Amino acid sequence: MELKYLVEEQNAAFDEEYHSAAELRSKVELLRKQFGNDGPRSIPDLGGGNGIFLDALLAEFPKARNH
Numbered sequence: 001m002e003l004k005y006l007v008e009e010q011n012a013a014f015d016e017e018y019h020s021a022a023e024l025r026s027k028v029e030l031l032r033k034q035f036g037n038d039g040p041r042s043i044p045d046l047g048g049g050n051g052i053f054l055d056a057l058l059a060e061f062p063k064a065r066n067h
Helices: 008-013 021-035 052-060
Strands: none
Touching: 021 052
16 A cells, blocks of 8 residues: 655645634633543544644643543
8 A cells, every 4th residue: 555645735734723722721621610620531533633632632631541
């Protein structure tokens, strides 16, 4: 099987973050209200994005695992 790579213009499209800092804080607070200060134990990754949002959630909730 031959690997295919994105061209640099396609790669650059994934560098943009669509969650503002305020949106991230709001979503983290919502998760803390729902699951307590430790947050959820599991965070599924369902998106096709760059992973920055998931990385931020995992940093906020170090006991959580990504599936």
